[in-house]
Amino acid sequence: MSQLKEAILSTTAKGDKAFIPYIMAGDGGLEKLQPTILKLQELGVTAIEVGIPFTDPVADGPTIERAGERALANGTTLRKVIETLTSFSEHIKVPLVAMTYLNPILAYGIEKFSEDAKLAGIKGIIIPDMPLEERDIVYTALKANDIALVQLVSLTSTPERIERLTKASEGFIYAVTVNGITGARSSFASKLEEHFKKIQEYSDTPVLAGFGISTPEHVKSFSDFSSGVIVGSKIVDSLVANDWATIEELVKASKVATVK
Amino acid sequence: MSQVAIKNGYYGDFGGSFVPEDLQQVLEYIGEQYEKYKNDPEFNEELKYYLREYVGRENPLYFAENLTKQLGGAKIYLKREDLNHTGSHKINNVLGQILLAKRMGVKRVIAETGAGQHGVATATACAMFGMECTIYMGAKDTKRQALNVFRMELLGAKVVAIDIGQGLLKEAVDEAFADLVANYKNTFYLIGSAVGPTPYPEMVEHFQSIISKESRAQHLEKEGKLPTAVIAAVGGGSNAAGAFAHYKEDQEVRLIGVEPAGAATLSKGSPAVFHGFKSYVLQDEEGNLLETNSIAAGLDYQGVGPLHAHLHSTGRGEYVTVTNEEVLDAFQTLSRVEGIIPALESSHAVAYALKFAPTLSPEDSIIVNVSGRGDKDVEQVFEMLNK
Numbered sequence: 030m031s032q033l034k035e036a037i038l039s040t041t042a043k044g045d046k047a048f049i050p051y052i053m054a055g056d057g058g059l060e061k062l063q064p065t066i067l068k069l070q071e072l073g074v075t076a077i078e079v080g081i082p083f084t085d086p087v088a089d090g091p092t093i094e095r096a097g098e099r100a101l102a103n104g105t106t107l108r109k110v111i112e113t114l115t116s117f118s119e120h121i122k123v124p125l126v127a128m129t130y131l132n133p134i135l136a137y138g139i140e141k142f143s144e145d146a147k148l149a150g151i152k153g154i155i156i157p158d159m160p161l162e163e164r165d166i167v168y169t170a171l172k173a174n175d176i177a178l179v180q181l182v183s184l185t186s187t188p189e190r191i192e193r194l195t196k197a198s199e200g201f202i203y204a205v206t207v208n209g210i211t212g213a214r215s216s217f218a219s220k221l222e223e224h225f226k227k228i229q230e231y232s233d234t235p236v237l238a239g240f241g242i243s244t245p246e247h248v249k250s251f252s253d254f255s256s257g258v259i260v261g262s263k264i265v266d267s268l269v270a271n272d273w274a275t276i277e278e279l280v281k282a283s284k285v286a287t288v289k
Numbered sequence: 290m291s292q293v294a295i296k297n298g299y300y301g302d303f304g305g306s307f308v309p310e311d312l313q314q315v316l317e318y319i320g321e322q323y324e325k326y327k328n329d330p331e332f333n334e335e336l337k338y339y340l341r342e343y344v345g346r347e348n349p350l351y352f353a354e355n356l357t358k359q360l361g362g363a364k365i366y367l368k369r370e371d372l373n374h375t376g377s378h379k380i381n382n383v384l385g386q387i388l389l390a391k392r393m394g395v396k397r398v399i400a401e402t403g404a405g406q407h408g409v410a411t412a413t414a415c416a417m418f419g420m421e422c423t424i425y426m427g428a429k430d431t432k433r434q435a436l437n438v439f440r441m442e443l444l445g446a447k448v449v450a451i452d453i454g455q456g457l458l459k460e461a462v463d464e465a466f467a468d469l470v471a472n473y474k475n476t477f478y479l480i481g482s483a484v485g486p487t488p489y490p491e492m493v494e495h496f497q498s499i500i501s502k503e504s505r506a507q508h509l510e511k512e513g514k515l516p517t518a519v520i521a522a523v524g525g526g527s528n529a530a531g532a533f534a535h536y537k538e539d540q541e542v543r544l545i546g547v548e549p550a551g552a553a554t555l556s557k558g559s560p561a562v563f564h565g566f567k568s569y570v571l572q573d574e575e576g577n578l579l580e581t582n583s584i585a586a587g588l589d590y591q592g593v594g595p596l597h598a599h600l601h602s603t604g605r606g607e608y609v610t611v612t613n614e615e616v617l618d619a620f621q622t623l624s625r626v627e628g629i630i631p632a633l634e635s636s637h638a639v640a641y642a643l644k645f646a647p648t649l650s651p652e653d654s655i656i657v658n659v660s661g662r663g664d665k666d667v668e669q670v671f672e673m674l675n676k
Contacts (some may be wrong), residue, residue: 059600073566083576083577084577084578085459085564085578086565087308087309087466087564088309091453094453094454095453096456101577106575107575107576108575123419130562130571131307131562132561132562132563132576133425133560133575133576133577134576135561135574135576136561136572136574137575137576151411157310158307158308158309158310158562158565159307160308160310160313161308161310162306163305163307180310181310181311182309182310183309183310183311185310185314185470186310186314186474187314190310194310196619202480205310205311222441249658252441265490286641
């Protein structure tokens with residue numbers, strides 16, 4: 030079992046829900062990466078999704094796209110992110126999940142990337158512009174370095190696709206909770222619960238909800254029918270504002286059992 | 290077996306569909322609908338009717354006698370896409386896709402536009418078919434192309450300015466895809482260039498192939514043989530895709546794509562996955578996109594359609610570059626010598642023809658695709674010449 034999946038299952042075994050914050054590496058400078066990761070770890074997050082900035086972020090909403098632009102502007106690249114993570118990897122206790130588009134990995138070289146990513150503490154990866162049908166491009170190299178390839182399942186996926194995606198997903202299953210790109214939304218589509226149940230039917234891999242989750246109430250509302258949540262835009266905004274209180278509130282909302 | 294056959298959305302090693310899962314699903318559906326109708330006799334009859342009655346096809350393959358005499362060398366023929374309704378080849382594809390949208394039962398069409406040509410063509414067809422129309426455009430582009438924004442609004446379209454990133458075409462495309470994912474049940478995304486995830490490149494090539502279907506027959510009738518070469522400008526590559534399509538199997542016909550020196554994707558780029566497909570792209574060593582610089586807004590693009598990446602890598606197509614100065618010169622030459630003001634995009638093809646024709650013999654003949662008319666560019670050229 031992948032370390033990523035293990036970390037999530039040990040959280041849910043306690044009765045809590047998994048909480049994975051998304052951060053944009055290099056937003057505010059790469060020197061912020063170490064303190065940010067260590068502090069999130071201290072707050073008790075289950076894993077951390079580390080975004081790599083890219084010039085063509087097709088799956089990102091305005092908040093994360095702008096964070097990516099800021100990171101690119103100060104010279105952040107995939108190579109530098111890996112180097113920075115490696116420099117303090119012995120202090121990283123939670124699994125890191127890289128979120129990057131396919132082209133920077135291809136430019137890096139998929140084998141070299143996988144080997145270096147492993148040394149940097151990366152246990153899982155999300156490549157939003159790589160469809161399941163194309164995963165052979167990266168799969169062997171990732172597998173050889175124990176990096177779980179997480180698949181996204183969307184509300185538009187047909188039952189046949191949901192089955193294939195769910196069975197293929199490693200670490201966890203990333204269930205997209207709205208149609209479209211990332212970003213905080215005020216309400217969620219109905220029938221979500223049904224959608225989650227359908228996804229969970231095909232696999233024992235935990236299902237996490239992502240996209241548009243921005244309040245402790247959102248975090249709690251997904252507790253009933255998912256194994257936890259991924260929070261992106263709200264975390265990115267809060268980090269820019271240095272508003273750790275908001276982040277703490279969000280993490281706390283996932284501690285269903287251990288915090289009263 | 291044809292060397293340019295499309296398999297699973299790929300032209301050889303290029304193409305495919307590299308998009309997030311929610312979009313993947315929607316694209317598969319559009320692909321199925323396209324397959325269902327592209328060979329449907331009734332669908333094609335209707336398309337033919339509108340191409341004839343509304344666009345004004347077929348347009349001439351005009352023998353540019355003055356230019357031929359002046360240059361000495363190959364006979365030069367001009368395929369007059371500039372004479373189409375709305376003034377460029379864009380309308381060919383717009384009509385094809387809008388008829389598909391109609392068959393699919395949707396009432397709303399969205400499109401992206403850079404300089405505004407594709408947006409105007411889409412707004413035009415939507416007006417005629419009574420479709421609701423939303424055009425996404427980078428905020429910076431809406432300011433530079435204020436008149437085209439007005440044209441689209443005049444035609445009843447809603448123009449949405451996207452003020453994120455550089456405020457250019459790329460941001461408009463992202464926004465249009467987000468709209469499609471959220472509204473796919475009643476919305477069709479009409480892409481104008483031969484780029485993007487499958488099925489778009491193939492669909493655009495198919496609907497633009499009318500250009501070479503006509504030119505091949507016209508040339509055979511006038512000369513009793515096939516042309517020595519077909520020359521077309523390449524940005525994303527839609528007019529060139531259409532100008533080359535029916536010659537791909539005619540090995541003796543040279544297919545020459547002309548890129549701006551400042552956006553020479555095929556000449557200076559390398560393979561990459563970008564904007565939802567695999568092709569050649571201008572990128573840095575970290576895999577990020579480089580900026581481009583062309584005087585023709587319609588060619589100012591970092592990538593190129595997968596068809597051209599494939600023709601380039603197999604050697605079936607030849608891709609060359611011309612400088613901004615050569616393009617400006619060609620713009621003026623064709624205007625003066627033949628009384629035809631070509632679009633700056635088309636002027637790239639003309640510029641190469643001016644160099645190429647004299648190297649051939651009078652037995653040879655070449656077809657230059659005049660993809661659009663230059664009225665839209667007159668003000669810009671005026672400013673450049675009087676600087």
